[in-house]
Amino acid sequence: MVSNSEISSRLLELAGLTALADGSTNSFRARAYQAAARAVEELAEPASQMSQTALTALRGIGKSTAAKIFELEGTGRIEKLEKLRREFPPDFVEMTRVPGLGPKKALLLRDRLGATSVDDLKRAIAAETLRDVPGLGPKTEQNLFRAIERLGIGGKERRTPIIDAMRLAHEITAALSEVEGVERAEHMGSLRRFRDTIGDLGVIVAASGEHQAVADRFVSLPLVEETVAFGARKSVVLVTSGMQVDLRIVEPAQFGAAALYFTGSKAHNIRLRQLAADCGWLLNEYGLMDAGTQGVIAAVTEEDVYAALGLDWISPEIREDWGEIEAAAAGALPELIQEDHLRGDLHVHTDWSGDGRGTLTATVAAAQERGYEYLAITDHAEDLAINGLSRERMLEQREALAGLEGSMMTVLHGAELNIGRKGTVDYDPGFLAGFGWGVASVHSLFDMPAAAQTERLITAMFDPAVNAIGHLSGRRIGRRPGIEFDVDAVLTAAAESRCAIEINCHLDRLDATAEVLRLARDRDVLFTIATDAHDARELANTRWGTRHARRGWVERDRVVNTWPKRRFLEWVEEKRGSKR
């Protein structure tokens, strides 16, 4: 059976090649394939097993695409895709990935110079023959040369892990905030939507009066390596890490419209502009306006613009045209989780285990300062050879914790257990029963087959000592892919076992992934939002975990550490008293 992700990537490839065939990345057919790919990605059931009627009922999939899905399922290929692949071989497609080289120029180079690969392109640039092609000149030659040199092949697809992008964004917005006349400087784009990886970093600045000083400051920041574009409203630079940063400067009265526009996603924006057009209005980065009189209808805040379009304000993390617009129109948006809903942290390390840095006292005090009602200390258990605590040390720690009692906050003595090859965890049942909380995580054997990983996770979930599964996939964004497992089976087991799935707050992890969280929407799955803090300051990482959870459409009541202490502790005990 062909999986939805396979179908989706075939459709995306079809979109890319169709864009080449049509000479535009915005060709309607290319966009239609993109929309179809998105529709398939969002499906909970396998598209290849659905009826034609059910498939074509989905927005974005018509008869033609449905037929291609069945063709792929039946024959393992899509004839139209095969034909396009022959017309545009991989080397040529790779050439079109060079920034600044779109379908039109690429086809022109192929027709005029016979260039069909990046190597051909390099040779043409070196021989200075590119400038002889009508419509191209020495400047284009130079820009393409620099693009290849600087970004390499695939420059357009390069993505930066969110942790690096966030750091960069804060540095840039802090510097721009200091420029006189600047009222606000904020990151937008996929970083504000909290995607795991970021393509280009988008920043908007609201400034009254002179805009030039802002642009000047921007392109002269120390980390700027190269200025790609420099204009009154818009500038683009490449920074030392190779990331592209786009700056837009707007009037303060236009900030809402600009924020909406530059946060995207593109698909979300297109839907909004269609809604505007239906009312005879025009929506762009400067505001929502009457198409005829140009009179401004809304622009100051995002809420204003959404309200004028008849929509509730939509949280940036879910602006992907995943159904949020319909929900907002119906007043049926879910109550998404927010940071101030949290009443405790359930995955926290101290210096008792090797990689923690805060003392027990300092960690507990920091949690108390955050106003928490409960906290679980979860240092590594003994099977983690490097950092794990022996039984003796665990008992000592429990005693030390008892000495810290006396506050309103309940401190649970827990452990971060290691999920073994077969799904068993550290210690023995008797010793495990002594803990008040258990979070179990995969720390080893990342490359076992998916079926074995699935079994392993499910076994751990049903263990009475396991209240939650930590960082479900074990991924490190941009560095380690994480284990493969059957999402459907694991979510079903989570609902059945009443074991929570952790939403790990570390920017490096953000695990379980948003895709898994979204797929859990239709089931009775519980979550924790936990920091996995190794330092008291990291308790503040809840700000990341809650944004990630919102991207997964996680509602407040699904998150056990939003519950009042009594309800929370009852659930903990119920699970710990369960039988396999």
Add this chain to the structure above:
DNA sequence: GCCGTTTTCGGCCCGACTGTTTTCAGTCG
């Protein structure tokens, strides 16, 4: 290629910047 209480044909979001042009096409987001 998709879609439809104006439609089964004719629409399909909108604008900035660059380079190459002498008013606009290409690329990008």
